[in-house]
Amino acid sequence: EPEVTQTPSHQVTQMGQEVILRCVPISNHLYFYWYRQILGQKVEFLVSFYNNEISEKSEIFDDQFSVERPDGSNFTLKIRSTKLEDSAMYFCAQQGGRSSYNSPLHFGNGTRLTVT
Amino acid sequence: GENVEQHPSTLSVQEGDSAVIKCTYSDSASNYFPWYKQELGKRPQLIIDIRSNVGEKKDQRIAVTLNKTAKHFSLHITETQPEDSAVYFCAASGGATNKLIFGTGTLLAVQP
Numbered sequence: 001e002p003e004v005t006q007t008p009s010h011q012v013t014q015m016g017q018e019v020i021l022r023c024v025p026i027s028n029h030l031y032f033y034w035y036r037q038i039l040g041q042k043v044e045f046l047v048s049f050y051n052n053e054i055s056e057k058s059e060i061f062d063d064q065f066s067v068e069r070p071d072g073s074n075f076t077l078k079i080r081s082t083k084l085e086d087s088a089m090y091f092c093a094q095q096g097g098r099s100s101y102n103s104p105l106h107f108g109n110g111t112r113l114t115v116t
Numbered sequence: 117g118e119n120v121e122q123h124p125s126t127l128s129v130q131e132g133d134s135a136v137i138k139c140t141y142s143d144s145a146s147n148y149f150p151w152y153k154q155e156l157g158k159r160p161q162l163i164i165d166i167r168s169n170v171g172e173k174k175d176q177r178i179a180v181t182l183n184k185t186a187k188h189f190s191l192h193i194t195e196t197q198p199e200d201s202a203v204y205f206c207a208a209s210g211g212a213t214n215k216l217i218f219g220t221g222t223l224l225a226v227q228p
Contacts (some may be wrong), residue, residue, distance in 0.1 A: 033215065033216075042220045043205060043207075045215045045218075051211040055214075104162050106162070107161070
C-alpha cells in the first residue's frame with residue numbers, strides 16, 4: 001500500500017523561529033489531516049484539508065499555524081513563531097480513496113519538532 | 117464536540133493471557149471506530165476498525181465490540197505475545213465531521 005511520507009524526520013529550532021513541515025500525500029486521496037502528539041500524550045487533531053481548502057480546524061490551530069499546498073501536490077504545515085509548547089511529533093494523515101468518508105486514516109512517519 | 121475516554125491507561129498481562137481495552141464516546145452521531153497500535157517512536161498504525169452498523173468484528177487474535185446504546189467499544193487481544201507490547205489508541209469519528217478524535221491511550225505490556 002502506498003505511504004504518506006514526511007520530511008524532515010526531526011527538526012530542531014529556536015523559540016520564535018518559523019518552521020515548515022512537509023508531507024507528500026498519496027495521490028487520489030481527498031481528505032488530508034495534520035495531527036500532533038506531545039511526548040507521552042494522545043494524538044490531537046489540528047486541521048483537515050479537503051478539495052484544496054481547510055475544512056475544519058481545532059482550537060490548537062491558531063493564527064500561528066497555516067497549512068498550504070504550494071505546488072498542488074505536497075502539503076506543508078507552517079508554524080510562524082514557535083513556542084516551547086509546540087515541541088511534539090507532527091503527523092500528516094490521509095483517508096483512502098474517493099469514497100473516504102469514515103474510512104481508515106493512514107499516518108505518515110511524523111516529524112519530531114524540538115523547540116529550544 | 118466528540119470526547120473519547122479510554123481505560124485503563126496501563127495494562128500488564130502475562131504472555132498468552134487476554135487483554136481488554138475499553139473506550140467510551142460522547143457523540144451519538146459517531147459511526148466509525150478504529151483502533152491504532154503505536155510502538156515507541158513510530159506512527160500510529162491501524163489494527164482494526166468497526167462501523168456502527170455492526171456489533172463485533174474479528175481479525176485473528178484481535179476483536180472489537182461496539183455497544184451503540186451505551187456508547188462504548190472495546191478491543192480484545194487474545195493469546196497475547198511480547199510483540200503486542202505497545203500503546204493502543206481508540207478513536208471515533210462521524211456525524212458532522214470526518215476527523216478522528218483519539219482516546220488517551222493504553223500502554224500494554226506483555227510479560228514473557
